[in-house]
Amino acid sequence: MRRKLDVELKAGMFLFFGIVMAMITILMMGGAKTFFEKYYRINMEVADAGGIGKGAAIRSGGLKIGTVEEINFTENYAGVRVKMKINEDYHQRIREDSVVRFQTQGVLGDKYLEITGGSSAKPVIPDGGMINAEMGKDLNSMLAEGGNAVELLKENLANLKVITGAMAQKNQMNNIMRDLEVTTANLKEFSSEMKGAGVGKELAATMKNVKVVSERLKNGEGTIGALFADSSLYEDLKNLIGGANRNNVLKFFVRQAVKSSDEAKEKK
Known part of the structure; x- marks a missing residue:
């Protein structure tokens, strides 16, 4: 009886470890190394979250290096504090002169953060440190600016139309003055001929x-x-x-x- 229990126990343990190994293999093949990677945290403060949500990707040089962990208001509620979880392997890339930019990816406009690489002359941002942020222009802002540009273009076209109209009128006046000069010359020539012929x-x-x-x-x-x-x-x-x-x-x-x-x- 005891021998039978030992066999069942060994079989159960073997099955358990087999399942664990299979899960680890699946995670490794799927690129999920979360359980085996080390992270550190950095923060930034901005006036507006810009559509960034918790879990948004953080990229640098085209590679994903972390995710957004938390988004909360600052102590005085004047802005928003974003806490980012960065892979330890990319710690040396992020320096004090690095900048976080808000970016949009794909047709659906998924938001993510892009961190520029810093210079080697600057120190590395420590765990829990602050990084500077640069608010980019989203699609709505660009559309609004595009609308303003269209209005400005309309005004310029209207001004150009006025200028061309004035130029056309000026050309017309020049033609009239030219005709008057020709008529005056003809009258002068006619009067000279009459004077020469003794008609007077x-x-x-x-x-x-x-x-x-x-x-x-x-x-x-x-x-x-x-x-x-x-x-x-x-x-x-x-x-x-x-x-x-x-x-x-x-x-x-x-x-x-x-x-x-x-x-x-x-x-x-």
Whole structure:
């Protein structure tokens, strides 16, 4: 009976250790070395957590070096304190001049922290120490800035439209002034030609003759002038014509004179 118990006990222990080894093997193959790795902690304080949550990945140089362990408000509630758990193997990389940046990964926009490598001249940040943080621009901020840029672009395009319109008006005014200059030059040339051809002198002589004729008419010189100056001559001529209308003989001669005048015009 005792021998049977010993066999069962040995079988149970063998099975237990077999299960443990299988679990360890699975964890090792899956890349989970949590139980065998050493960690140290560093902290940072920021005004806003920026969408980072507990368990968010911490990367440096493209490698995952830790996770976010805790996120709490600071003592005066003025900001947020983020406690990070970093793999001990990367302790020498994180120096006092290292900086934590908020980053976004993938299409879904998963948040993670990126720690820049420090220079060898600076001391290593000790366990529980503080590291500087640099708030990056998230998608919403970039979209907001993009909207502002679009508005600014619209304003610039509107200003450009005004400038081009003013330039077009200026070009139109230049064309008008050019046409006026051409017209002025043509008028000047025309007046020079008239002056050279003696047209001005002929026009002045004609106006002088008209003035002389008008003066003679006014003074009653000549037949037409006498008619203008003496109204009795006009009445006598009127009576003569009226009598001629009543006299058949005179009427015949008047008709013949008119007919002769028309025939002469037709021959010409």
